[in-house]
Amino acid sequence: MDAGILAQLVEDRAAKRPAVLATRLTDGFGKLVYPTERQEENWLIKASHEVLASDRAAVVAGSDGDWFLNPFNPPLRLIVVGAVHIAQPLARMSQLAGYDVTVIDPRTAFASENRFPDIDLRHDWPDEAMTALVPDTRTAVVTLTHDPKLDDPALQAALKSKAFYIGALGSKKTHAARIARLKEAGFEDIDIARIHGPVGLSIGAKSPAEIAISIMAEITETLRT
Amino acid sequence: MNEHDNVLEEAANWLGQGRRVALATVIETWGSAPRPTGSQLAIRDDGSFVGSVSGGCIEGDVVTRALETLTSGKPEILEYGVSDAMAWEVGLACGGRIRVMVEPVTG
Numbered sequence: 001m002d003a004g005i006l007a008q009l010v011e012d013r014a015a016k017r018p019a020v021l022a023t024r025l026t027d028g029f030g031k032l033v034y035p036t037e038r039q040e041e042n043w044l045i046k047a048s049h050e051v052l053a054s055d056r057a058a059v060v061a062g063s064d065g066d067w068f069l070n071p072f073n074p075p076l077r078l079i080v081v082g083a084v085h086i087a088q089p090l091a092r093m094s095q096l097a098g099y100d101v102t103v104i105d106p107r108t109a110f111a112s113e114n115r116f117p118d119i120d121l122r123h124d125w126p127d128e129a130m131t132a133l134v135p136d137t138r139t140a141v142v143t144l145t146h147d148p149k150l151d152d153p154a155l156q157a158a159l160k161s162k163a164f165y166i167g168a169l170g171s172k173k174t175h176a177a178r179i180a181r182l183k184e185a186g187f188e189d190i191d192i193a194r195i196h197g198p199v200g201l202s203i204g205a206k207s208p209a210e211i212a213i214s215i216m217a218e219i220t221e222t223l224r225t
Numbered sequence: 226m227n228e229h230d231n232v233l234e235e236a237a238n239w240l241g242q243g244r245r246v247a248l249a250t251v252i253e254t255w256g257s258a259p260r261p262t263g264s265q266l267a268i269r270d271d272g273s274f275v276g277s278v279s280g281g282c283i284e285g286d287v288v289t290r291a292l293e294t295l296t297s298g299k300p301e302i303l304e305y306g307v308s309d310a311m312a313w314e315v316g317l318a319c320g321g322r323i324r325v326m327v328e329p330v331t332g
Binding site for chain 1: 231233234236237238248250251252253261262263298299300302326329330332
């Protein structure tokens, strides 16, 4: 690989710009492809689109031999609404799993630097914060406040987005009440069914860290299976 | 699948420090290979490395072969698998088969 290509790819990753490293296997010749920024279509850009979308590298036959296409997507994202106790281990675990995490809570006593060192904190109302963050197909959203005033606007924004995972903390009873409110707000059953509630895999989790594990496990299961 | 590694960043750091660097990349897998395609290993000229191409089974051999590309200047494609006696020697007992490209970082 050319050192210039390596430097450019490192720069792209820092800028969170999706890129595909294409390497011709016959001689190792490599180049970077940015399919999301191109208008024209050729076999390489088309195949690059596919590896970015699937997030899986592939060998593709070109006119001049086989090419290896390695996708470099920006990190997955996790948006946590509610800077509550569970959010503390969840934010740290998600970072270990490779997520860029943002914690939203207008209550500054909760969303404090002290409780969330090195975490991106937003003190806006959840609907405003969610609009600014634009959840996409590589984003998971988890609401943890128990307070409909905070959770509901975030869930509504999440349901209007392409977030791959939406989870809401709360008992079955709480979740049933939430579903009723979302129906009232005009959401269809099929949309509401995207919400994982009660949140997390059922592993008997008790402590905040254990609940965070069950949530990360469910997010991972949704992403990978 | 490249979310949480800093293999390329470390490779770039090493180059900046005037070291020579090779890269190894999993380009194809069959069966229960332990790391997916695209997984990378960066190797410094003194043999130290970051990342993984197999979860530890074949890294030793890959590092040796990658260092050879620093001398030859040419990329190579390596194949490891259960059908390959060499793979057993280097320890790919996990039942998979993988192809790994090793290449020098040049220029």
